[in-house]
Amino acid sequence: MSAVEITSPAIRKTALNAVHRQMGAKMVEFNGWDMPVEYPSAGGIIAEHNAVRTGVGIFDVSHMGDIRLQGRQALHAVQHISMNDASRLAVRQAQYSALLYPQGTFVDDVIVHRIAEDEYLLVINAGTREKDFNWVRDNTRQFDCKVENLSDDFTQIAIQGPKGIDLLQKITDVNLSGVKFYWVTRGEVCGLSGILIARTGYTAEDGFEIYVPASEQVSPVVWNGLLAAGKEFGVLPCGLGARNTLRLEGKLPLYGHEISDTINVWEAGLDRFCRMEKAEFIGREALEKAKAAGRKRTLVGLEMIERGIARDSYKVLDHSRKEIGYITSGSYAPFLKKNIALAYLPPEFGEIGSTVIVEIRGQGVGAQVVPTPFYKRPKKQ
């Protein structure tokens, strides 16, 4: 047994840090943040994961960043820097999108929320906060639009799972059944007024993300309020460990893994969020060329058919043991109870049912290409 721990002096803390520690969370450094990876006393990663699939779990995701664009030309600015078509958004609607480099590769993936007529909120990843903000500011100077970094203003709490709506409904005056998936609203939560409530998430379940003031006095009231109100639903506090396995089962990309500054939109299979027919946007030209040239690699789902767990950056080989690609994310999948992975492979190896070899610590272990997402939430009756 060996364990390596890395601590950094400049590590950042969310407003709920003390609460997590009090609850006995196992803390890790993630993208410069001191974050809970799991709550062993509440059951650990597997229990947390399954609580979200079958009931409800809550996550502190305050490390995520927020950029607000506001002004007469806010829509033009958003259209210029993102690949999805923000002109299709009604006020209070949200969409999955991405910020691209001119090469058609990823600055980051984002959720674009249209908060008001001329106001958009981009929710971005923790590890790319500063890079994203600078990118957005520098590339929207030509528009009449104010760009603000609100990343430190919010405690972002995700309430995820089929019972998420029942839990949140107990502590808000908003009629949540009127808020559709990927729509947002404002209302009172735990006695705090004007709280932004979005029906979004990163778990492949139904759920909500709420944005409360990032104060060490207020944030714990909401967190503890959710835990108390959720008792009857068996709510569990969930850490980044379960967040990762949940998003992997749902094939939701993670920056630095499935998407990065060297991977383009077509390779990542995010075509349906990229609106080539809208007006010019950064990355469009390169993507047009890339489309004409054809994909050299494609993101596929793998299921291990022999004993072993494929992990990030492990090599993928063909049957003659030639290296053909690599794993971007891999884990035991707690709900599916299988060992699954995502990998970049040449398109000819991407056919469902074809088999490849994953090199795990010097050993070749068989894996099969399977349909994705690995998990799809059941439709409500």
Add this chain to the structure above:
Amino acid sequence: MSYPSDFKYTKEHEWIRPDGKTATIGITNYAQESLGDIVFVDLPKPGTEITAGKSFGSVESVKAVSDLYAPASGTVTEINNELASAPEKINKDPHGAWIVKITLKSPDELKSLLSAPDYEKFVAEEGGH
């Protein structure tokens, strides 16, 4: 959870229970707690020679892969096949869910390992940071 006094321990968090010329090896309660939910155990085949201080397999939790280091040198005589289908047994009963049994090459090697009180002191310091 207390650490059995008839076991010896490594600083890499394995335990070994000697019994004459043979010994049983597992990982400690501290190890399973720091790993979290164990989902996979990679074991050597019976007959494999293992060397003190060298890796002889691995244990994987949802999040991490950890090498298993041999507390002593010897030859693997038996592996705990139950762990292939139920690796979580290590979480539930770390000092009972053994991993391999070996015949010791040199029982004297065990003298350099930690006693239960020394190991407890070691993890208290390690856990406290």
